Amino acid sequence: MALKNETLVNAAVAAFGKQTGLSIYPEIKNPESGSVQLFLEGGHEPFEAYVKATLTKQNLSSVIYEMSQESYGTLKVLVAPYINPNLMEELREAKVFCLDAAGNAFIQKLPLYVFIKGNKPTGEATATKKGRAFQYAGLKVVFALLQNPNLLHRAYREIAEKSGVALGSIGGVLDALVHQGYIRVAGKERIFQDRKGLLQRWVEEYPVLKQKHFIGSFTSDNPHWWKEVDIANFEGVWGGEIAADAYTNYLQAKDAVVFIPEEQKSSLLKSARLKKRKADKEGICIDLIEPFWAEGTASGEGDLAPPLLVYADLIHSRDARNLDTAKRIYEQYLD
Numbered sequence: 001m002a003l004k005n006e007t008l009v010n011a012a013v014a015a016f017g018k019q020t021g022l023s024i025y026p027e028i029k030n031p032e033s034g035s036v037q038l039f040l041e042g043g044h045e046p047f048e049a050y051v052k053a054t055l056t057k058q059n060l061s062s063v064i065y066e067m068s069q070e071s072y073g074t075l076k077v078l079v080a081p082y083i084n085p086n087l088m089e090e091l092r093e094a095k096v097f098c099l100d101a102a103g104n105a106f107i108q109k110l111p112l113y114v115f116i117k118g119n120k121p122t123g124e125a126t127a128t129k130k131g132r133a134f135q136y137a138g139l140k141v142v143f144a145l146l147q148n149p150n151l152l153h154r155a156y157r158e159i160a161e162k163s164g165v166a167l168g169s170i171g172g173v174l175d176a177l178v179h180q181g182y183i184r185v186a187g188k189e190r191i192f193q194d195r196k197g198l199l200q201r202w203v204e205e206y207p208v209l210k211q212k213h214f215i216g217s218f219t220s221d222n223p224h225w226w227k228e229v230d231i232a233n234f235e236g237v238w239g240g241e242i243a244a245d246a247y248t249n250y251l252q253a254k255d256a257v258v259f260i261p262e263e264q265k266s267s268l269l270k271s272a273r274l275k276k277r278k279a280d281k282e283g284i285c286i287d288l289i290e291p292f293w294a295e296g297t298a299s300g301e302g303d304l305a306p307p308l309l310v311y312a313d314l315i316h317s318r319d320a321r322n323l324d325t326a327k328r329i330y331e332q333y334l335d
Contacts, residue, residue, distance in 0.1 A: 005051040005079075009036060011101035012079045019103040019116055038077060044109060047077040047097065055080040059204035060087060061316045065323060066200060067096045075109065082121040089117070133176035134205045136212060137165045140292060141173045142202050143209075146308060147298045152183065152190050164294040199308070199334065206312040215262055215288035218269065219277035223284060226256055226272075232303050234268045236260030239305035240287070240313045244325045246304055247333065251325040255285040257313050259305055262290050307333035 013024045025039045029048070037046040050067055052059075055078075067076055078098035083091065091098050092106045092115065099105035102119040132138045144163035145152050151162055159174075160167040174190065177183045182198040183190055192198070226242055238246070240257030260268060265288060268274070274286060300306045307329050314326035 005036075005053070008051060008053065008081060008101060009038075009049060009079055011081075012099050013038065015101050015103035015119075015122075016099050016105055019105065019119075020114055022114075040107075040112070042112070044112065045075055048074045049079050050076050051079045053081065055083055055087060057087065058207040060090060061318045062200070062204040062206075064091070064094045064096055064318075065315050065326070068094075068323075069327075077107065083117075085117045131176045131180065132169070132172045133180065133182075134201065134208075136208060137169045138173040138176065139202065139205055139209050140165050141170065142177070142198065143293060143308070144297055146195075146199055146202060147293075147306060149192065149195075152192065162294055162297045164292070164297075203308075203312045203315055207316060209292050210289060210313075213290040213292045215260070215265055215290055217277045217279070218274040218286045218288065219281070219284050220272065220274050220286065222273070223254070225274070225284075226253070229268070229272050230303075231258065231260070234260055234264040234271075236264065236268070237291075237300065237303050237305045239289070239309050240317075241322065241325075243300065243304040243310045244314055244322070244329060247301070247307060247310065248325055248328045250328055251321060255287075255317075257287045257289060257305075259289050259291045259309070 009026050013026055017023050023041045025041075026036050026049070027039060027046075029035045029037045036049045036051075038049050039046045050063075052063060055063065063078065067078060076097065078091065078096055080098065080100045082102050083098060083100045083104050088098070088104055088106065095108070097107045097109070099107070102121050103116060104119050105114050105116045107114045133142060141159065141163045144159065148162060151159055154162075156170040157167055159170050174183070177198070178185060182192070182194050182201075184193045185191075226238070231238055237243075237259050238256070239259055240255060241251055241253040242256050245251045245253045258268070268288075277283070277285060298306050298309075300310070304310070311326050311329045311334060314322040314329070317323075
């Protein structure tokens, strides 16, 4: 099997067989993309393998969303190096079929029901390192490239300026993107090879950036507080549900994400009468995030954050109404 994730798939298949006594046979579906189907003994429909080299609490929401998207009736199964008990429970609740290289699994396709959790990770179950492209600086570079595709053809110095990272980081990030198949080099040109996959992977890792630039969570007694605020007066832009409502005219905004310089926080809190929100308290949630992109390199419509940021926040909310809206944003602005 000529597959970039061959070792992981084979390890998960072997562990499943050892735990259940059932055999799964992997078969390449598309040699170009490396996609693979898993055939379970007993005449069941094949499963399309959705391989994730790393599964964490941070990227779980994005993975569940991707697994939930229609695939012309094809059954999907998530394959990961290791799925801890908490993540396994969340996957089961979301009805996401999965198996890992430690022998943990959930498949519910009558008459078959398999649910195994708690097996400890083995050597084969070690998660793959993210690599430089999906660590903090790399995520900023990838965001800049997704926002400005022509930037991929520019010199390292310009990419560094537009992404707001050190010049010395650019070569390593681009090399990692080539190694992982997201871009390729043709002569002296760098070309997107899997822009859609890169966008999806960036969305998965977005919480790394959000947490690094997180200012705080606040709330308001007025559900329409934001309608009385001109966010441009605070050098900010609307993200999350507020921006999603403006982009699609489909979602009635409740919670909010605001990208704003930290030095403007006090002014906004005072003007909008926002107060600190307790983590376990019900009510409106207003997250303030410091912009992580270089000025003038990532813009949405008017006072709105770019659609990619809005899409990412909706995906990670795990809210059903937001996920439906996220799909509309993707189709209208990102596809």
